[in-house]
Amino acid sequence: MEPQDLRYHKEHEWIRVDGHTAKLGISNFAQDALGDVVFIDLPEVGATLAAEAELGEVESTKATSTIYSPVSGTVVKVNQELEEHPEFLNKDPYGQGWIAVLELSNPGEVDALMTAEQYEAFLTSEE
Numbered sequence: 001m002e003p004q005d006l007r008y009h010k011e012h013e014w015i016r017v018d019g020h021t022a023k024l025g026i027s028n029f030a031q032d033a034l035g036d037v038v039f040i041d042l043p044e045v046g047a048t049l050a051a052e053a054e055l056g057e058v059e060s061t062k063a064t065s066t067i068y069s070p071v072s073g074t075v076v077k078v079n080q081e082l083e084e085h086p087e088f089l090n091k092d093p094y095g096q097g098w099i100a101v102l103e104l105s106n107p108g109e110v111d112a113l114m115t116a117e118q119y120e121a122f123l124t125s126e127e
Contacts, residue, residue, distance in 0.1 A: 001120070002027065003094050007110055008119035009070035013055075014094070015102075017110055022071060025098045026058065026089060029123055034060040037089040040067075042078045043100055049073060051109050055100065058089065071109040073102030 006014040012030035015022040031037065039059040049055060049069040056067045078100045082088055088096040104110070114122060 002116040004116045006094070006116060007070070007113035008116065008122075009068065009113055010122065011066075011068045011070075013068055013070050015070050015110070015113065017104075017107075020107070021076065021101050021103050022073065022110070023098050023101050024055075024070065025093055026067060027119070028093050030065075031090050031093045031097070034058065034065060034089075035062040036060055037086045040082045040086050040089065040099070042080075042082065043075045045075050045078060047075045048105075049075065049102070051106075058086075067099065069102065070113055071102065072105045074105065075100050076103050077101040 006016050008014050008027060012027045013024055014027050015024045037058055037060045041057040043055050051069060051072045053069050054066050055069045058065050058067055079098050
């Protein structure tokens with residue numbers, strides 16, 4: 001079961017909205033598909049991103065994958081711990097494995113993202 005308090009993007013990123021900001025990361029499905037994460041290219045604080053824009057990349061023992069921003073906003077914080085501990089993406093994708101915090105520029109975009117129930121149905125349809 002995916003955490004119910006998150007919203008999900010079709011490229012397997014999640015966001016947790018808190019007022020005008022949203023913490024984001026990759027889903028458990030994404031980290032499982034990637035395998036052991038060995039490196040993450042974090043976004044720059046201050047970067048302004050449109051929804052669907054590339055946020056960074058994650059490298060694993062299997063592949064390199066692009067991380068997309070599910071919503072528009074400005075990066076106000078990044079998880080520097082991932083530079084030394086990229087394995088947090090595998091061990092705790094919804095906790096220690098968060099990637100960045102965005103200040104939302106268009107909060108209405110959140111409504112277009114999938115709920116946990118919709119995301120689980122999406123994953124089932126992808127199989």
